[in-house]
Amino acid sequence: MLSPLRPLLLGLALAGSAAPTRALEPFVASYQAYNEGKLAGNASMKVTPRAGDQWQIDLNVKGTRGFARLAGLNIEQSTVFDTRDGQFRPLSQATVRHALLMGKKMVGTYDWKSGTAQWQGDIKKNRRAPLPLQPGDMSALLMNLAVIRDAAPGKQLAYRVVDNGRVRDYQYVVSPEPETVTVEDLSYSALRVSRSNGGNDETIFWVADGVPTPVRILQREDGQDGVDLRLVEYQGVP
Template sequence: MTLPFRSLLLGLVLAGSVAPAWALEPFVASYQAYNEGKLAGSASMKVVPKAGSQWQIDLNVKGTRGFARLAGLNIEQSTVFDNVDGQFRPLSQATVRHALFMGKKMVGTYDWNARTAQWQGDIKKDRRAPLSLQPGDMSALLMNLAVIRDAAPGKHLDYRVVDNGRIREYQYVVSPEPETVTVEDLSYSALRVSRANGGNDETIFWVADGVPTPVRILQRENGQDGVDLRLVEYQGAP
């Protein structure tokens, strides 16, 4: 979660002290997927190293049978990226949306030598033209790692996302204090990271110290809860 499920992000600086430098590490995480407050499926997020400084992040969201028609709950996303000094630079991106009768696949390539990104596949014609890249640009999926890296109490976060043929600016505000997030028998003390410039279209992340992935990712529209991923398990990848 770009997803209808939007896709959908810690070196903390605490009062009087500086936390150890954040480092990207491999992990596999499992989520419960809710829609409008009802359990509707499951999701997994995985980060694994590749050759050299390259990594890959995957997000798979799968709805239960009764929610099979919801594109936001039947989607696979993947981004291959460079990780240089803690900065994420996308190299390729793919989105596959599964629908009842027809699926869609979009593939993008980020050419940092030419400073352009371009998509092909099942994408609107007006989104197929090359887009100009700037240093710091990310895919939507990489925001899940960026908020973990960047969130600190009261901090403002700004990201420029180039994804699926569009450029978008995302602004987030981190809560000044952590709050308790409970999923089944698990409880996390987590900072809320809320989008500040989405209008009626909100995305909220909760990030907990020491957890490599958001413990909850909620999308809201017109004040109503939509797709809601809640972390139930995570472990370091082998």
């Protein structure tokens, strides 16, 4: 899941549905970024191993010159995490929003020993207090990996996200059958994973078997398409 983007071989058609689980693998993926149906920039998502049993996921979204004023299309995010009992457990999180006149940076720390998470930086005062953690809590960015891990036809998914000084619950429904997702000359057979408790604020992922990242991530508000990331290339990282 992306925030503030609300929480991202080729040339082959990928058939089948997503498996219930898959091993975490390093990769780098490239996306086209659309806004309201128009090509507005590009994005990259990367997962890399760190020292010990830690990992890092990074998302960079960059708008073209004409869309530079849109904060959602000029953002860098990262989460350092490990895995415990089959869950992605965030350890630290950072968000940098680029704007024409002023940028913003927020940094959070997940202290699992004390059971709290806390943010500092360019964040509202009412979001700086420590927040209680529960087993299974994630950052918004980690939802992009969780839906890959969990999606199966007809399944219902639930995630508790602690991110940028807020706690939010996300519920998703996975489509019973895959559908075709086409990006330029690429075609994927993918399960649609739709948020069911967002009201007028929707987030939809498309998950294809064998692909370690969502092949499409769409945000909709009041029934209108907003930011839309569409996968154009990915590769494993040795």
